[in-house]
Amino acid sequence: MAKGIDIGTMNIICSEKEDGDIVFTQERNAFLELESSDLTKTMMDSAQVLYIERDNVVYVLGEDAFKFATIFGKTARRPMKSGIISPNEKDAIPTIKLILERVLGEPRYRNEVLCISSPADPIDTNMNALYHKKMMEALARKMNYKTHVIDEGLGVVYSELSEYNFTGLGISIGAGLTNVTLAYLATPVMSFSIGRGGDWIDEQVSITTGLSREYVCSEKERGFKIGLEVEYGSAYGALSIYYDALMTYIIKNINRKLSEITPPKVEFPVALAGGSSLPEGFLEMFERKLREAKLQINISNIKRAKDPMYSVSKGCLIAARAQEGEEIGHEEVTEEIV
Amino acid sequence: MDSNVIAQHRILKHGSLIYYAGSAIFASGIALFAVGTAFIMMQKIHYGSEPEKIFLSSIFIGVGATMILTGMNMMMRQTRYGYHLIGAGTFASLFALLVFTYNYPQKWYYPLINYVLALYVVGLLVLVGNAFANVVLWMIEGKPDTVMRREVQRIYTDEEIERDIEDATRKSIELSASELIFKEPYAKDVKYGKIFHEKRGTTTRIKDNLDEVTSLVKTVNPGERIKSGSAEIEGASKNLLDILRVGSVKKSKSREIKDKIVDTMERFYSLITVKRGG
Ligand SMILES: Nc1ncnc2c1ncn2[C@@H]1O[C@H](COP(=O)(O)OP(=O)(O)O)[C@@H](O)[C@H]1O
Ligand SMILES: [Mg+2]
Numbered sequence: 001m002a003k004g005i006d007i008g009t010m011n012i013i014c015s016e017k018e019d020g021d022i023v024f025t026q027e028r029n030a031f032l033e034l035e036s037s038d039l040t041k042t043m044m045d046s047a048q049v050l051y052i053e054r055d056n057v058v059y060v061l062g063e064d065a066f067k068f069a070t071i072f073g074k075t076a077r078r079p080m081k082s083g084i085i086s087p088n089e090k091d092a093i094p095t096i097k098l099i100l101e102r103v104l105g106e107p108r109y110r111n112e113v114l115c116i117s118s119p120a121d122p123i124d125t126n127m128n129a130l131y132h133k134k135m136m137e138a139l140a141r142k143m144n145y146k147t148h149v150i151d152e153g154l155g156v157v158y159s160e161l162s163e164y165n166f167t168g169l170g171i172s173i174g175a176g177l178t179n180v181t182l183a184y185l186a187t188p189v190m191s192f193s194i195g196r197g198g199d200w201i202d203e204q205v206s207i208t209t210g211l212s213r214e215y216v217c218s219e220k221e222r223g224f225k226i227g228l229e230v231e232y233g234s235a236y237g238a239l240s241i242y243y244d245a246l247m248t249y250i251i252k253n254i255n256r257k258l259s260e261i262t263p264p265k266v267e268f269p270v271a272l273a274g275g276s277s278l279p280e281g282f283l284e285m286f287e288r289k290l291r292e293a294k295l296q297i298n299i300s301n302i303k304r305a306k307d308p309m310y311s312v313s314k315g316c317l318i319a320a321r322a323q324e325g326e327e328i329g330h331e332e333v334t335e336e337i338v
Numbered sequence: 339m340d341s342n343v344i345a346q347h348r349i350l351k352h353g354s355l356i357y358y359a360g361s362a363i364f365a366s367g368i369a370l371f372a373v374g375t376a377f378i379m380m381q382k383i384h385y386g387s388e389p390e391k392i393f394l395s396s397i398f399i400g401v402g403a404t405m406i407l408t409g410m411n412m413m414m415r416q417t418r419y420g421y422h423l424i425g426a427g428t429f430a431s432l433f434a435l436l437v438f439t440y441n442y443p444q445k446w447y448y449p450l451i452n453y454v455l456a457l458y459v460v461g462l463l464v465l466v467g468n469a470f471a472n473v474v475l476w477m478i479e480g481k482p483d484t485v486m487r488r489e490v491q492r493i494y495t496d497e498e499i500e501r502d503i504e505d506a507t508r509k510s511i512e513l514s515a516s517e518l519i520f521k522e523p524y525a526k527d528v529k530y531g532k533i534f535h536e537k538r539g540t541t542t543r544i545k546d547n548l549d550e551v552t553s554l555v556k557t558v559n560p561g562e563r564i565k566s567g568s569a570e571i572e573g574a575s576k577n578l579l580d581i582l583r584v585g586s587v588k589k590s591k592s593r594e595i596k597d598k599i600v601d602t603m604e605r606f607y608s609l610i611t612v613k614r615g616g
Contacts, residue, residue: 017548021543024544025538025539025540027538027539045532047535049531052529062539063540102534103538103539104538130508164555165553165557166554166557231604310544318551319554321551326559336445
């Protein structure tokens with residue numbers, strides 16, 4: 001059966017196949033510490049809040065962490081930063097483990113294949129994705145999954161570019177990172193990440209406008225449209241400007257990395273995914289800037305994933321099922337021989 | 339001192355050791371050769387001379403020539419397999435001389451002479467060839483500088499050392515991380531809230547048959563797509579994937595590999611056309 005999971009800075013999204021559907025199960029990658037008392041626990045139980053208790057501290061997990069943060073005037077903590085386990089959060093690993101356990105659920109049988117997405121090494125910050133990757137694998141293996149890791153960008157290629165024989169540029173613009181993979185016939189030719197994404201936009205806009213980061217983020221997610229016609233005092237103008245800056249930065253870096261390799265001489269389609277690619281006007285602006293940039297490769301067409309939030313997770317599911325199918329296939333072959 | 343510096347030190351010391359040993363061998367070789375030649379002249383050796391004298395002069399000159407070439411090679415900076423070649427060449431010619439000493443003069447007949455002579459000459463040619471290749475390499479790089487210093491710096495550039503160290507570190511992380519076992523000091527003390535195990539989270543259903551899986555399997559195993567007479571296609575595509583799998587290739591290296599890729603690509607394209615979207 002197999003499962004896929006996209007472990008992002010903001011969202012952890014599991015995917016699996018059920019009859020003719022893909023079912024995505026998701027949770028926010030966040031938590032909040034509260035002092036434990038019987039009253040809070042009773043209250044939370046009746047309000048169906050997700051939490052655990054340890055050493056007389058209640059940890060609210062997932063989406064609810066944000067709600068409670070607003071109520072209690074705190075900020076929710078995040079176990080991951082810039083795409084990997086946060087180095088400044090001692091509770092990061094146990095928290096991610098809890099969220100994973102919940103979102104993934106038990107394997108339906110021992111050694112069910114689970115494909116995990118992982119960021120590629122970033123080119124603009126000094127950080128190493130390897131530790132993160134291995135840690136996530138170890139967590140899932142402990143739950144009796146048979147793990148397999150792919151780069152986030154490749155996940156986008158798998159889920160969006162099948163009609164092009166899995167050849168093309170997959171770009172996932174998430175919260176902490178932007179991941180890019182150039183694939184040729186399903187094989188990654190170039191894979192890297194860039195340390196900017198939705199969080200960076202929130203931060204920059206918050207600095208320039210003086211509005212709080214949370215407010216900026218909620219305005220951004222509330223159906224904002226990229227464009228330069230804005231009202232005075234709204235965050236939209238600054239958001240558009242920083243979206244523009246983010247795209248320029250991403251495209252510059254893609255071109256820089258492309259100049260270091262010798263890509264096959266074919267036309268590459270481009271697929272955009274990730275939560276930060278959701279705003280209206282994103283695709284048009286990105287396409288314009290990409291065409292103006294005159295990349296080192298020929299771009300055929302540019303599209304946005306059908307469901308940008310779920311694209312990476314679906315890519316993982318495809319990879320997992322392909323692998324499981326192959327294993328079953330090989331087993332059948334050996335049986336025939338015997 | 340940091341470990342990088344120590345490593346560099348060791349390498350430098352290693353390099354100069356080889357250099358001095360090489361020059362000693364070279365000098366001894368010259369001496370032997372000279373003695374051998376002098377011996378021939380003084381004894382007026384010719385075809386019909388006493389076998390002992392012929393034997394002695396052959397050994398002097400033979401060993402001398404080998405040592406000259408070996409020493410010379412050792413004094414040069416070597417390419418990656420240089421030292422293996424030197425070893426092989428030296429061994430071949432010395433072994434030939436050894437066989438000669440055992441068989442001369444009683445059993446010194448054809449075709450044994452052919453074999454021994456051939457082995458000796460091959461050994462010498464390997465040494466000459468290796469030296470020649472190194473000299474040519476130098477000239478191409480335009481750095482006909484003192485031998486040893488260059489050698490050390492060229493074989494192990496900082497970049498290479500760094501890359502080696504990084505590779506080793508990466509491997510060790512990878513290895514130990516694969517064996518991570520979590521002890522979980524708090525697992526026992528965790529009390530789960532009521533809904534923790536009730537449902538798994540917010541779910542979204544999307545109608546999708548996931549046909550991509552079949553395409554992916556086909557793309558990754560092109561062998562299954564073209565069933566008959568596909569050995570060549572399979573070979574070509576496998577080649578290509580192998581090259582591409584190297585990942586991001588640095589510019590300097592890419593030049594080397596470029597021709598290979600272009601070559602393979604062309605072969606590949608004549609066989610398969612990639613579906614392109616409009
Ligand atoms: N409708 C929206 N418009 C703009 N940005 C959005 C929208 N919805 C989510 N985002 C942003 O997308 C990011 C999360 O996307 P996601 O792909 O889940 O990231 P990650 O994989 O890093 O967790 C956040 O920065 C969030 O603010
Ligand atoms: Mg993501």
